[in-house]
Amino acid sequence: MSLYLRFTAHLNAALDQLTALGTLQGGLDRRNITVEPPRDPSHGDLATNAAMVLAKPAGTNPRTLATALAAELEKLDEVAGVTVAGPGFINLTLTDAAWRDEVAAIATAGAAYGQSEHYAGVTVNIEYVSANPTGPMHMGHCRGAVVGDALASLLEFAGARVIREYYVNDAGGQVDVLARSVHLRYREALGETVEIPEGLYPGDYLVPIGHSLAGEFGDRFIGRPDGEWLPLFRERAVAAMMELIRADLALLGIHHDVFSSEAALQAAGKPAAAEAELRSRDLVYDGVLPPPKGETPEDWEPVELPLFRSTAFGDDQDRPIRKSDGSWTYFGADLAYHFQKAEDADQLIDIWGADHAGTVKRIVAAVAALTGGAKPLDVKLVQMVRLLRAGEPVKMSKRSGNFVTLADVVSEVGKDVVRFTMLTRRADAQMDFDFAKVVEASKDNPVFYVQYAHARIASLHRRAQEAGIATGPGDLSLLGTEPLVLAKLAAQFPRVVETAAAAREPHRVAFYLYDLAGAFHAEWNAGNDDPARRFLQPDDHDATRARLALADGVGQIIRNGLALMGVEAVSELN
Numbered sequence: 001m002s003l004y005l006r007f008t009a010h011l012n013a014a015l016d017q018l019t020a021l022g023t024l025q026g027g028l029d030r031r032n033i034t035v036e037p038p039r040d041p042s043h044g045d046l047a048t049n050a051a052m053v054l055a056k057p058a059g060t061n062p063r064t065l066a067t068a069l070a071a072e073l074e075k076l077d078e079v080a081g082v083t084v085a086g087p088g089f090i091n092l093t094l095t096d097a098a099w100r101d102e103v104a105a106i107a108t109a110g111a112a113y114g115q116s117e118h119y120a121g122v123t124v125n126i127e128y129v130s131a132n133p134t135g136p137m138h139m140g141h142c143r144g145a146v147v148g149d150a151l152a153s154l155l156e157f158a159g160a161r162v163i164r165e166y167y168v169n170d171a172g173g174q175v176d177v178l179a180r181s182v183h184l185r186y187r188e189a190l191g192e193t194v195e196i197p198e199g200l201y202p203g204d205y206l207v208p209i210g211h212s213l214a215g216e217f218g219d220r221f222i223g224r225p226d227g228e229w230l231p232l233f234r235e236r237a238v239a240a241m242m243e244l245i246r247a248d249l250a251l252l253g254i255h256h257d258v259f260s261s262e263a264a265l266q267a268a269g270k271p272a273a274a275e276a277e278l279r280s281r282d283l284v285y286d287g288v289l290p291p292p293k294g295e296t297p298e299d300w301e302p303v304e305l306p307l308f309r310s311t312a313f314g315d316d317q318d319r320p321i322r323k324s325d326g327s328w329t330y331f332g333a334d335l336a337y338h339f340q341k342a343e344d345a346d347q348l349i350d351i352w353g354a355d356h357a358g359t360v361k362r363i364v365a366a367v368a369a370l371t372g373g374a375k376p377l378d379v380k381l382v383q384m385v386r387l388l389r390a391g392e393p394v395k396m397s398k399r400s401g402n403f404v405t406l407a408d409v410v411s412e413v414g415k416d417v418v419r420f421t422m423l424t425r426r427a428d429a430q431m432d433f434d435f436a437k438v439v440e441a442s443k444d445n446p447v448f449y450v451q452y453a454h455a456r457i458a459s460l461h462r463r464a465q466e467a468g469i470a471t472g473p474g475d476l477s478l479l480g481t482e483p484l485v486l487a488k489l490a491a492q493f494p495r496v497v498e499t500a501a502a503a504r505e506p507h508r509v510a511f512y513l514y515d516l517a518g519a520f521h522a523e524w525n526a527g528n529d530d531p532a533r534r535f536l537q538p539d540d541h542d543a544t545r546a547r548l549a550l551a552d553g554v555g556q557i558i559r560n561g562l563a564l565m566g567v568e569a570v571s572e573l574n
Helices: 003-021 050-058 062-073 096-112 139-157 173-189 204-217 226-251 262-267 270-280 330-342 354-371 406-413 415-422 446-466 484-490 493-503 507-529 541-565
Strands: 046-048 079-085 089-094 123-127 161-168 258-261 284-288 304-308 347-353 377-382 385-389 431-434
Touching (some): 003 050, 003 096, 003 493, 050 089, 089 096, 096 484, 139 161, 139 385, 139 493, 173 226, 204 226, 226 406, 270 284, 270 354, 304 354, 330 347, 406 415, 415 446, 446 541
Parallel strands (some): 123 347
Antiparallel strands (some): 284 304
């Protein structure tokens, strides 16, 4: 049990004692009570809002309740002091022994330190990437891929069963455009000189598919009607693109559990089943949409369509689920897809590009309607990434048609740099990815700064061995108060994991690791001015082993945090 969970248990025990004494009534809702670090470290090590939360429903004064609760908490062996601040906040200062015990707890738990059962028994479906299968992955897809994958790992670490899903949009008009583009490359492979017209995909990545089809079928589909070759070319092109996309994602260490096909979804009648379900609840009706806002086009005619009552769930107008020709709208197909996902999960999370912001409200409303509110959907919007080289916008790739491929970026700077950088800002904030800065060896580059801290910790053991110091379990009682600042920050890791998972914000782990690395570098640099603060004490092997144990605890936390981000913790930097 982590230190914060342990003190939450201590706090509940103290509240139970006050209840038993008649100071506090029983049955009060404690869910909003927190135990966390105070904003100002000078106030103590831990703070709780328990008295503030419980005073009003208990019909008492917050400071009066806080004083009674503080008296109970002062009895704990791990507590050096308790103060009541402001209107009723309680601040606790822990003993040095409590923090030394947490260093030992990190060593004992190792890679499992920070894991919890917070989401035990909960199945979460996370759908991310879901790029149209019309070409290789480009950097426009990268950020959502990393955010989704890191969030999946974070929720698993917090106890959830996670389904990583990719939705293959293989039923829309863009797939027919892909098939026609491949047919041109097929003709080209058979010796014909072709010109890629406007509206088709020009990328060279389609050339191998054209050659493969030419080798298999010869000139069988030259000059033939679309109906003879379009379905086959569509199937082969989508399969080839998905193979390419899987390979690109693998470069980032990303692997999905499920690939769901939109075409298969429609063939199985899932949209019709979703429509029938919604009609049975009077949530779909046949109606006419109002004319477009502003100047009405001359060719606009009122058409009766099946409409979802999304206004009942906060949308600005009801939404059609079928087009006038009877085919499904994107919303209609998407609605059925989410209904399908909800069959196997307790919670749904979608990672979407910010350009889909306008559709969030209606799909959340649809899922709420289809599941009776039992299967919540959380849509996380991810802003675009602007690629720069030394501050200048990066030119597009001619080979790929009109974009910079993910594979090219990973090849240049490496998987770890790409993944870490994508998590150094909130997903809904715009980001610049400067090829020069992301490989810069400086404090301003979070990737380097965190990796450098881990490499420094790894170097301590090599240097200790060179100095003839036998490493092993250290006597932690030899650790003074000053270096325990590192233990206090390291002990926050389980709480960071839990809060980041609850907020669906994996970037919080990156921010925390940067702060932890900064604290370690500060302690390392303090040794430059004060030899007694150095991790290696050649004349005092016992002190060295104790400080190495502290450094190892920090290193373990860095490894655990980087693992959640899908980043390797290196032991040496080139």
